[in-house]
Amino acid sequence: MGVISDLNFETGIAGLSPIQALAWGFRLGERGTHTSRTIMLKELSDLLEAVPGEVSRKDYADAIMEANCLGKRTAATRKLSLQRLSELYGLDGRVILFRVLRDLWGRFETSRPLLALLLALARDPLLRATTRAVVGTPYGHEFARQPMKDALSDAVGERLSEATLDKVIRNASSSWTQSGHLRGRGRKTRRCVVATPAATAYALLLGFAVGQRGRLLFETPWTVVLDAGPDELIDAAVDAKQLGLLNLKQSGSMIDVSFPTILTEKERELLHGTHREAS
Numbered sequence: 222m223g224v225i226s227d228l229n230f231e232t233g234i235a236g237l238s239p240i241q242a243l244a245w246g247f248r249l250g251e252r253g254t255h256t257s258r259t260i261m262l263k264e265l266s267d268l269l270e271a272v273p274g275e276v277s278r279k280d281y282a283d284a285i286m287e288a289n290c291l292g293k294r295t296a297a298t299r300k301l302s303l304q305r306l307s308e309l310y311g312l313d314g315r316v317i318l319f320r321v322l323r324d325l326w327g328r329f330e331t332s333r334p335l336l337a338l339l340l341a342l343a344r345d346p347l348l349r350a351t352t353r354a355v356v357g358t359p360y361g362h363e364f365a366r367q368p369m370k371d372a373l374s375d376a377v378g379e380r381l382s383e384a385t386l387d388k389v390i391r392n393a394s395s396s397w398t399q400s401g402h403l404r405g406r407g408r409k410t411r412r413c414v415v416a417t418p419a420a421t422a423y424a425l426l427l428g429f430a431v432g433q434r435g436r437l438l439f440e441t442p443w444t445v446v447l448d449a450g451p452d453e454l455i456d457a458a459v460d461a462k463q464l465g466l467l468n469l470k471q472s473g474s475m476i477d478v479s480f481p482t483i484l485t486e487k488e489r490e491l492l493h494g495t496h497r498e499a500s
Contacts (some may be wrong), residue, residue, distance in 0.1 A: 228356075230342065230349045230442045233431030244491055245430050246316040246343060248308075251377050253347030255389045258305045260341045260348070260396040262334060264291050265306060269326055278313040281306075309341045317488050318343055321426065324483065325466075329419035338400035339423055339443060349442075350376035351393040355402050356445055358411040364403055366390055402446070416447035418461035421454055425467065426480055430492075436476050 234247045242249070271290035272280050284290045285303045293299040306312060311319035322336050329336075342349050354369035369390050373381070381389065394409060403409040421444075428441035438444070439451040439458075447454065455471075458478065462469045470477040481489070 228353045228442045228445060230352075231346075233428075233433070233441070234343075236432055237430075241430075241491060244315075244317055244488075246311045246318040246340070247430075248344045248346065250346055251380060253345040253389075254305050254308045254341075255345055255347040255351075255392045255396065256381070256385055257388070257392070258309075259392045260309060260337050260399055261302075261306060262337050262399040264302060265310060265337055266333065267291055268306065268312075269323065273327070275314055275320075275323070281312045309344055310337075311340075311344070317484070317491075318427070318430075321423065321483055325419050325423060329417065332417040332419035332423075334400045335414060335417065335420035335447065336423055338396065338446065339420070339427060341396065342443070342446070343427060346376070347373065347389055348393055348396060351390075351397070352442065352446060355397045355411070356448070360411050360413045362411055364394070364409040364411055366394070369393065400446075402448075413448045414446075416449040416454060416457050418457050418464055419466065420447060421449075421457040422461040422464075422466040422480075422483070425454075425458060425461075425478055426483070429478065429480065434478075436474070438478055439476075 231249065234242065234249055237245070237247065267290055268281060268284060271288065272284045282303055285306075286296070286299050289299060291299065291302055293302055310322070314320045314323070318340055322340050325336055326333060342352070350372050351369050354372050355364070357368070358364050370386060373386055373389055394403060397403045398405070398409060401414045402412060404412050424441070424443040424447055425438050427443040428438045431441075433441050436451065439454045444454055449457065455476065458467065458469050461467050465482050467483070468479045468481055
């Protein structure tokens with residue numbers, strides 16, 4: 222398992238200005254899509270296959286509502302699927318984290334489950350609250366529902382009823398199964414996922430977006446879900462560099478990561494608002 226001493230996603234996200242959080246695609250608050258849906262990996266895959274390339278938010282909406290690329294029976298279910306996918310992923314090229322996912326999605330198929338999970342974590346506070354319960358379960362051990370329920374209760378207080386909490390637990394457990402961290406149907410066991418270069422680059426970008434730099438980039442909540450320690454992740458980042466996904470410089474214990482290739486000039490300028498990009 223990765224380092225789990227600090228899994229506070231919220232502090233980093235809260236440190237962004239509202240404009241930066243909106244542009245990147247982060248979402249705070251107590252509400253989350255997992256009261257009614259999972260990360261919807263199959264639906265996202267079907268949508269991105271149906272609408273390839275750089276397109277507008279309207280094109281995604283038309284693919285779901287008009288072309289019915291998700292195969293939903295009624296207009297109401299199509300509309301709800303569009304709403305939930307938009308909540309989880311943005312579905313807008315102006316949202317930086319979605320635009321980068323869209324780019325990586327077409328080139329790195331085996332990384333798709335982790336890419337989807339990472340972006341969903343950035344956008345769904347309820348899913349974020351379940352992270353420690355999952356990554357803290359030893360590999361091969363049965364996943365227990367109670368730690369997840371306790372974590373959710375701590376995050377939302379008494380806002381959710383028992384029935385809704387149970388639904389969030391079922392949906393979140395399914396999401397972590399879709400991402401590869403759990404396996405099984407009724408009784409789930411913990412699995413170790415593979416920190417692919419593309420997923421590693423994306424996790425590092427998430428940490429970079431909220432202001433982490435240097436070696437600390439390899440010890441964020443985003444990298445913890447990759448089930449790899451900092452040294453393993455540095456190796457994966459070296460592979461990501463060879464694929465042109467990031468720049469990586471090492472000198473002794475010092476390490477510097479930047480993203481000149483997957484971020485546009487305008488997006489890099491946005492970083493300069495509160496976080497100076499390493500040179």
